[in-house]
Amino acid sequence: MALMGVDLGSSSCKAVVFDESGTVLSSAQKAFPAIFDGNHVEMDPRVTFNAFAKAVNEASSGSKDGIRALAIASHGESYLPVDAVCKPVGNIILNMDNRAIRQSEKLEREFGAKSIYYETGAPIHPMFALTKIMWQKEHGIKASRFISVADYIAGELGLGTITDYSLASRFMGFDVSCKKWSERLLDAASIDKSQLPVPVQASTPVGELSAKAASLLGLSKGAIVCAGGHDQPVGALGAGITESGKASISAGSYECIAVASDKPMCTEKAFEYKFNSYCHVVPGKYITLAFSPGAMVVQWFVEQLCALDVKIAEEAGVSVYEYLNEKASAVRHPTGISITPHLVGSNNPKWDVRATTVIAGLTPSVTRYAIYKAIFEGIASELALNTKALEEVTGEIERFRISGGGARYPFSVELRAALTGRTIEHLTTSEAVCLGAAMLAGLGAGVFKDFTQATGNMVHVASGIRPDPELAAEYGTQTKRYSALFDGLETYRGIN
Numbered sequence: 001m002a003l004m005g006v007d008l009g010s011s012s013c014k015a016v017v018f019d020e021s022g023t024v025l026s027s028a029q030k031a032f033p034a035i036f037d038g039n040h041v042e043m044d045p046r047v048t049f050n051a052f053a054k055a056v057n058e059a060s061s062g063s064k065d066g067i068r069a070l071a072i073a074s075h076g077e078s079y080l081p082v083d084a085v086c087k088p089v090g091n092i093i094l095n096m097d098n099r100a101i102r103q104s105e106k107l108e109r110e111f112g113a114k115s116i117y118y119e120t121g122a123p124i125h126p127m128f129a130l131t132k133i134m135w136q137k138e139h140g141i142k143a144s145r146f147i148s149v150a151d152y153i154a155g156e157l158g159l160g161t162i163t164d165y166s167l168a169s170r171f172m173g174f175d176v177s178c179k180k181w182s183e184r185l186l187d188a189a190s191i192d193k194s195q196l197p198v199p200v201q202a203s204t205p206v207g208e209l210s211a212k213a214a215s216l217l218g219l220s221k222g223a224i225v226c227a228g229g230h231d232q233p234v235g236a237l238g239a240g241i242t243e244s245g246k247a248s249i250s251a252g253s254y255e256c257i258a259v260a261s262d263k264p265m266c267t268e269k270a271f272e273y274k275f276n277s278y279c280h281v282v283p284g285k286y287i288t289l290a291f292s293p294g295a296m297v298v299q300w301f302v303e304q305l306c307a308l309d310v311k312i313a314e315e316a317g318v319s320v321y322e323y324l325n326e327k328a329s330a331v332r333h334p335t336g337i338s339i340t341p342h343l344v345g346s347n348n349p350k351w352d353v354r355a356t357t358v359i360a361g362l363t364p365s366v367t368r369y370a371i372y373k374a375i376f377e378g379i380a381s382e383l384a385l386n387t388k389a390l391e392e393v394t395g396e397i398e399r400f401r402i403s404g405g406g407a408r409y410p411f412s413v414e415l416r417a418a419l420t421g422r423t424i425e426h427l428t429t430s431e432a433v434c435l436g437a438a439m440l441a442g443l444g445a446g447v448f449k450d451f452t453q454a455t456g457n458m459v460h461v462a463s464g465i466r467p468d469p470e471l472a473a474e475y476g477t478q479t480k481r482y483s484a485l486f487d488g489l490e491t492y493r494g495i496n
Helices: 045-061 101-111 113-120 129-138 149-156 165-171 183-188 211-217 231-238 268-273 295-305 307-316 320-329 368-394 410-420 432-444 451-458 469-474 476-493
Strands: 002-008 012-018 024-031 035-037 040-043 067-074 080-082 145-147 162-164 198-200 205-208 224-230 247-251 254-261 276-279 286-293 399-403 423-427 461-465
Touching (some): 024 045, 045 067, 045 211, 067 149, 067 231, 080 149, 101 113, 113 183, 165 224, 165 276, 231 254, 247 432, 254 368, 295 368, 410 423, 410 461, 432 451
Parallel strands (some): 399 423
Antiparallel strands (some): 035 040, 080 145, 247 254, 254 286, 423 461
């Protein structure tokens, strides 16, 4: 019996079919573009749904086993305004959209940043849905409901629009301790809780596919769709991070560290670092999240400055990233270049929507391959800063389990291990988000009796990279320079 996990991201949709032991049977991925207009960042919902349908159809056709159930993990904070029958009345507003700065400031003045943080586990920021719903209302955009991207997909399949606790937490209007919508925050935003999805435990069955929906997706009529969750805790589940002291790294558009705990870690120190602490997809557990922009800078660099490398890679029959990784691996450590990966602002440990990507240390001898490698050095430096800060809140982190696209680049994982001083383990699949979603599908369909059985059956460690003390020492000067640059930019941005 097969299970499908879907990772619905901000630039592509990936569907992976697993058997009950966690072995990948088939997969497919379909890309779609975001729409950038200044600090507004949106996605066309129809384009997004079509990419989902095509990815699921292709993945299901590649599997010989019948797919019993599926669940969808999606990027948090993003939401869609819809009418009374859940049809879009606008585009999906993405998490990286920063239009609602004034609305964030309004909430802070009314309630205080700490008060909101201790209730919702979310530091005030315009990335969260609540502030952008306020912006839309103030600009006369009318909607009957506001739902997550995963809820929209379920609605298009003729199923109910319920959301799990982890996705509800990303609205910045959800009480994470009581697991219910915050009436005072909704009132401040002029939102009734009837306009939001009903929050439930992840893995809760949403419904069975009709003949029409099943035909569209290439699945069997009656296949069960279960509630997934926010991609970060779903990926943490897929990495086996269900107990305190364990941590995962999701190396994607954002570089995220997730640590499991038995209660929200909404402490004074956590507030200082603006860590997100909210509901895990595992019952009774919570996730504390530290994250910063990551691979978005890599993608920008390749698209804007590597046209020749794209051509060479195509002629060689390899991906441009394979080609660039080989070139970057040949660059002597360290590059001496500091690059802050803040293409859309910075997140932990210092949240600043004004932050931009800065490159320091260019000389006439620097090649684009050195710059490419320096981007990953910057990502690893951010990871080291967040690891140190996170341990002050959650306790010691002995090792990480890494997944995502960045997990496939050996030189970058070696950098992460050296600069954090932690062993980094690879799983048998880099698709931890899809694996976690498939586990939720299996739990909802009754394939597994509990989360312990699901992780025991499906999560497997393949190898680990230990930190190289010599490499860490070699980077001593550059990491100090990065920290100095990181701190200095805060002063720079404060100058008007």
